[in-house]
Amino acid sequence: MPYLVECLASVEAQTIDPGRLEVIAVDDGSTDGTGECLEEFAARAPMSVTVVRQENSGGPSGPRNVGLGKAAGRYVFFLDADDRLGPEALERMVSMADKNGTDVVLGRVEGVNRTAPKSMWGKTLDRTDVYSSNIKFTLSAQKLFRRALLERHGMRFDESLWTGEDALFTLEAYLRADGVSVVADHTCYYLVGRDDGKHVTKSGSYTLRFDSARALMKLIDDMVPAGDKRDVLMVRPFLITLLPQFGPKFLTDSEDVRRTKLELAKPLMEAYWTPGVARRLKVHERLRLHLVAMQRPDLLLDVVKFVKEKKQAAAVLEKRGTRLYLLYPHFRSKTAGVPDEIYRAEAREASAFDGYRAAAANTFLRRALRKIRRSLPRKGFGAAAA
Template identity: 65%
Template sequence: MTENTPDVSVIIGAYEAMPYLVKCLASVEAQTLGADRIEIVAVDDGSTDGTGEYLEEFAARSKVATRVVRQANSGGPSGPRNTGLALARGRYVFFLDADDHFGDEALERLVTMADRAGTDVVLGRTVGVNRNAAKSMWKETVERADIYRSNVKYTLSAQKLFRRDLLVRHGMRFDESLTTGEDALFTLEAYLRGSGVSVVADYTCYYLVGREDGKHLTKTGGYVPRFASARALTELIAAHVPAGERRDLLMMRPFTVTLLPQFGPVVLRQPRDVLLAKMELAAPLMAAHWTPGLAGRLKTEDRLRLTCVALNRPDALVDVVTRLQQGPPPERVRRWGREYLAYPHFRDPAVGIPDSAYEVRGAPGHLGVTRRRARRLAGRVLRRAGWARGST
């Protein structure tokens, strides 16, 4: 690295980003890391609302070195991010969406963490402004998170600090063929290829802004791109993680976040031919990656729905979802130390859904656990009683 190498290249892909872009850029200028340690690579993706002109005006007056590229619209965020990544010079890169903005100390804290921990990806606490943001991974600051067992696998957006050497070494780019989930694929690959993932949870680094005009790419597009995203993510996991517990743990992310919503209440509102098309799209994913280890980690209701998909039982799925939405709580059935929730088609031989799909796993009322605890407690009581009798 030369003396003039910035610590961070902030890559901003911008399309029709006014007036949000004003606050976005101001938040980069306000960074405590210092203007001399930051560069901005801003890519106007064919805007017509003055975004490109504002970027050029900003570049001409800002103390932060700013390079502006104006290109024809690419149709999604991957194109401008790839353009910016190819031009970046920093030790680290951060993909900042033009609608969003930083907390003042964000880059200083993220770089400090990456340098101290030697990790290749750093997540900064993110909060939503007029929209929801993931919360479960911000409980504590962690120098090295377990990507398999922690909740970092549930935040795969691109708004993170990445060590640029990692991305260059592996030729990593955003998949421009995907219209949704391209950031999840990129980020998870960085998790898997990198030297570790850190979490900065004690400071709000990033503000995820909900636009008043509702223009969020994640809200657009039909169901077909969702299945393409799930397929790409499952294939990435399978390519990097051998079959077994760790693969099952990572597979929970595409199965619960991407696939499961396609087979929830929406099936009661969509035409039957759409449900059948979704089942067909899901079939190869279920055949390749739906395992007992993965199924056993899901809540009963989620496991049951996905089992219906895996067995190609669309009518049973509709019955289960209808009961979940409208019916009373299911009867709890206990048999041979196990507990089941008797949702529709429980032990119906004509449908053939296995009991394991209905089983309550690890719940407080799980009789297998309860009886083992009772036996241990009884043993302790008897031992203490025997000792007491012998001592009198």
């Protein structure tokens, strides 16, 4: 409360036939009148409403699993009590799943008083997957899931995780799904920022983030063979879950906390950090994680300070403009010993700098020129006179 009032109003306003909709509301030990509000809603709502009241479980996984265990519909959608559905959201998402036979549907998310993921809403997609789109960067539970998929694989939220449990569940669903759809042209979900700022994802010990990263990396490792596809997915936990632990906050952490963070990261870097993951990151991201892998907090602090100041690193072009290095701290320092390749910008990042020429394109042109030269008559071997 009071966010629940608007949340329930958004459910009641859905355009899908109320006879096709069931609401299962799990009151996880609230003490602010939530239970009474739910009971009142159940008494007047036009759709089937089941209210479950239980002792507080301490996290979102338990209540979601209780609701999932009682669900009887073809699809399930997880709606947080402080958020709300967009108009026509359920009707549009169910229609998309029915039309394409897909097992997961993402509806466009808009933030209210908080930021929301953006990179996956460029285009409505009838059918896609986790490798060929940006859906890996939205792993919250607020998606439409085909219930048969979840039951077939016995999927439930991990109740041992206090944060990141939704990322684990959603990524597994993406990987197991027979196709994923994206509704990008209509806002289906409003992610609401609480006035008190108490979001689960922003609270709790930093050690919980390492638990989340560890679980997500293990899932990817278990389900996806080594290679490009695994590297593509590993970018997500490294970039979104692990790297923020070595951002500006690292500068104000105590020595003990810094040491603990590096110790927690060490086995993850040893097991899952690969050149394929590294080359998919920007230079400052790759450099920080490389220094984490090296267990060099002294060098890392210099880089974090530089990044925090939001200064543009100077660039140097080599190899006729086909190699561009960004001069973050300790570039070519003999005492630091960081390989040049860590500072080398990949084409997507390097293309913003004047004078850069993509190496691949140049290689193609050189090969084409060599082929043309080989097809020309050699000197001294002209055609025979008639």
